[in-house]
Each structure stands twice: as structure tokens, then as C-alpha cells.
Amino acid sequence: MKQLVLAGGGHAHVHVLAALAAAPFADTQVTLVSPYPCQIYSGMLPGWIAGHYAIEDCSLALAALAGRAGARFVQTACTGLDLDAKQVRCASGENIAFDYLSLDTGPVADPSQPTGTAAHGLPIRPIEGFVAAWPGLLEKARQDDFKLAIVGDGAAAVELAFAIQTRFAAEGLNHARLTLVGSNPQPLAGFPFLMRRKAIMLLAAQGIEHLGGRRALALLPGHVRLDDGSEIAADAILVATGAAAPEWPAASGLATDEAGFIRVNAKQQSRSHPFVFAAGDVAAYADSRPKSGVFAVRAGPPLAENLRAICQGQTLKPWQPQKRALYLLSTGRKYALAAWGGFSISGAWVWRWKDGIDRRFIAQFGA
Numbered sequence: 512m513k514q515l516v517l518a519g520g521g522h523a524h525v526h527v528l529a530a531l532a533a534a535p536f537a538d539t540q541v542t543l544v545s546p547y548p549c550q551i552y553s554g555m556l557p558g559w560i561a562g563h564y565a566i567e568d569c570s571l572a573l574a575a576l577a578g579r580a581g582a583r584f585v586q587t588a589c590t591g592l593d594l595d596a597k598q599v600r601c602a603s604g605e606n607i608a609f610d611y612l613s614l615d616t617g618p619v620a621d622p623s624q625p626t627g628t629a630a631h632g633l634p635i636r637p638i639e640g641f642v643a644a645w646p647g648l649l650e651k652a653r654q655d656d657f658k659l660a661i662v663g664d665g666a667a668a669v670e671l672a673f674a675i676q677t678r679f680a681a682e683g684l685n686h687a688r689l690t691l692v693g694s695n696p697q698p699l700a701g702f703p704f705l706m707r708r709k710a711i712m713l714l715a716a717q718g719i720e721h722l723g724g725r726r727a728l729a730l731l732p733g734h735v736r737l738d739d740g741s742e743i744a745a746d747a748i749l750v751a752t753g754a755a756a757p758e759w760p761a762a763s764g765l766a767t768d769e770a771g772f773i774r775v776n777a778k779q780q781s782r783s784h785p786f787v788f789a790a791g792d793v794a795a796y797a798d799s800r801p802k803s804g805v806f807a808v809r810a811g812p813p814l815a816e817n818l819r820a821i822c823q824g825q826t827l828k829p830w831q832p833q834k835r836a837l838y839l840l841s842t843g844r845k846y847a848l849a850a851w852g853g854f855s856i857s858g859a860w861v862w863r864w865k866d867g868i869d870r871r872f873i874a875q876f877g878a
């Protein structure tokens with residue numbers, strides 16, 4: 512029996528588990544390593560915050576999916592690799608031996624986030640940590656003059672701001688004030704002009720302040736210190752800055768790019784260790800792609816095929832990630848913006864479109 516270890520139950524690995532459930536890989540024992548028994552689907556997280564979904568609507572039951580795939584489920588995090596001994600080191604202290612290893616562990620919170628984040632901030636990743644802390648934040652928002660600062664101005668930060676504002680309005684917390692702090696002059700840098708313009712308009716219409724062109728340097732009790740020397744008052748601070756690579760792949764000796772993401776070839780194999788595969792945000796493709804759930808999802812089916820092929824001694828096939836991805840960004844109140852390349856559209860129907868795509872994704876992999 513060959514040992515295949517899947518580390519992380521990310522967007523690509525759920526496809527691999529579904530492929531295994533449909534047809535097991537011959538003579539292969541599969542183990543899934545994940546710190547949580549469920550994966551919370553980030554695409555629906557803002558909808559959960561806004562109150563549009565129950566948490567079960569946005570959760571993929573990894574342990575159950577592993578069961579259907581005939582895979583052993585080990586609830587722990589991978590903390591390092593011994594590539595000579597072919598073993599995964601786990602936070603539980605266990606070492607798991609493998610012949611082939613596939614990594615879809617996603618990004619980690621950006622280590623360059625402001626000082627004081629651990630003590631005074633609430634980072635969006637790990638998502639499970641945020642989900643556990645959210646009810647407390649909602650309760651705190653009932654206090655008079657509540658002020659929430661969101662550090663970040665990318666798609667995740669903006670979507671969270673809209674979702675939180677929508678939820679506050681639904682709960683009658685109209686006294687609460689939201690401020691987005693971002694280093695770019697405008698939010699959603701890199702997205703089409705029309706999308707940015709619409710988002711800025713909607714932020715203003717919903718009373719969400721945007722402080723652009725300023726980096727948050729330090730989170731302090733009740734304040735955020737900015738790089739222009741000013742401070743803004745904040746009773747709670749959410750940190751939604753960019754995604755970064757975990758340290759352990761590079762520390763284990765895998766070839767990585769300068770940011771620490773695992774370099775892979777067109778067959779999604781590590782460029783330094785071909786018995787290791789990587790997909791999703793943790794992988795660095797030769798022809799680089801944005802870190803996005805869309806590309807992680809698309810990597811799943813070709814990854815499943817190549818894992819099957821290598822375990823069964825067959826020829827692997829190259830795969831080319833698509834050039835463009837559709838971005839759907841909800842702005843609360845069941846309204847959404849869409850971008851495809853340089854084009855952008857918006858409307859309540861775009862939200863229904865996104866809702867349908869997200870619900871189908873969850874339904875595909877079982878509750």
C-alpha cells in the first residue's frame with residue numbers, strides 16, 4: 512500500500528476527497544491532516560456575518576468527507592516536514608509517514624501586520640478563530656459610541672466592512688461607526704475602475720469611513736496608531752491584511768518563491784521534491800496567479816487526477832491555471848459587485864448569482 516497524505520482541507524483537497532469517494536486510488540491508503548473537522552468556506556463568511564446564512568450553510572464537514580473517501584482523518588496541524596524520512600511533523604507530536612504528500616493548507620495571517628495585533632486585534636485568519644470571536648464582538652458593539660476599525664483595504668476587508676455594517680443595521684446598532692484603514696489611496700487596488708468607484712460610493716452611502724493612504728503601525732488599547740503620526744479611536748480592531756505563506760514549507764527545505772510559497776511545476780509537483788504536491792494559495796505557479804479561492808478550486812480536479820496517476824504509477828498531465836478569474840464581492844444587503852478582467856457589473860441579481868455559485872459549491876461536497 513502506498514501512503515498518500517493530504518495536509519489541509521482547502522478548496523483543492525475537497526475535490527481530491529470527492530474524487531476518492533467516487534473511485535478510490537488503487538493500493539493507496541489516504542490520510543487527511545487538518546486542524547479543524549470542518550472547513551468554513553471564506554466566500555460565504557461575509558454572508559454569515561451579515562446574517563444571510565447559518566454557519567452550517569458555509570461549512571464543509573471535512574471529517575465526514577474523509578470518511579466517505581475512505582481516508583483516515585487526523586485532527587492536527589502540520590508544523591514541518593522531514594523530506595528525507597518522508598514524514599509530516601504534526602502539532603500533536605505525531606509524525607505521519609508518506610510516499611506522496613499533497614499540501615493545500617492555505618495562507619496564514621500576514622506577519623507584517625501592525626504590532627499589537629495579537630493583544631488588541633482580531634485577525635480574519637484563521638477563519639475559525641474569527642468565527643469564534645464574532646459573537647463577542649457583536650455583543651460589544653451594543654455599547655454606546657462603539658467604534659470598529661478594520662485594517663486592510665483589499666477585497667476581504669471591504670467585503671467584511673459591508674457585511675458587518677449590514678449586520679449592525681439589522682441588529683439596530685445604528686450608533687456603531689466603522690472605519691476602514693488602508694495604505695492605498697482607494698480600496699480594492701487592482702480591481703476595475705468601475706468596481707472601485709461603485710464600492711467607494713456604497714461605502715459612503717452606508718456610512719463606512721475610509722482612511723486611505725495610511726498604514727496602521729500599531730494596535731493599542733482603544734486606538735490604532737497610523738504612519739502619519741495620527742491615532743484613531745477604536746473599541747475593536749479587525750485585521751484583514753493580505754495573505755502570507757506559512758514558514759514551515761521553506762524551513763523544511765521545499766523550494767519556495769521569495770515570499771515563501773511553494774514553487775510547483777505544471778503538474779503541481781514541488782520543483783525541489785516531486786513526491787510533494789501543492790495547490791491553492793500555498794502554491795507558487797510558474798506563471799503566477801492571484802491568491803484566490805477561485806484558482807484554488809480550479810486546481811482541485813487536475814490535482815486529483817495527478818495524485819491518482821502518481822499513486823497508480825501512471826503518467827502525470829500538465830495543467831495551466833486559467834488567466835482570469837471571476838471575482839464576486841458582496842456589499843451586504845444582498846447586493847454584489849462582479850469583476851472579470853477589466854469589466855465590472857453590479858446588482859441584486861449579482862448577489863443571487865454569487866449565492867447560487869456558493870451554495871452549489873457547498874452542496875457538491877456534502878454538509
Ligand SMILES: Cc1cc2nc3c(=O)[nH]c(=O)nc-3n(C[C@H](O)[C@H](O)[C@H](O)COP(=O)(O)OP(=O)(O)OC[C@H]3O[C@@H](n4cnc5c(N)ncnc54)[C@H](O)[C@@H]3O)c2cc1C
Binds near residue numbers: 554793805
Ligand atoms: C473574508 C474572506 C472572503 C474571501 N472571499 C473570497 C471570494 O469570494 N472569492 C475568492 O476567490 N477568494 C476569497 N477569499 C480568499 C480565499 O479565502 C483564499 O484564496 C482561499 O481560501 C485559498 O484556498 P486554499 O485552499 O488555498 O486555502 P484555505 O481555504 O485557507 O484552506 C486551507 C485549509 O488548510 C487548513 N490548514 C491550515 N494550516 C494547516 C496546517 N499547518 N496543517 C494542516 N492543515 C492546515 C485550514 O484549516 C484550512 O482548512 C476570501 C478570503 C477572506 C479572508
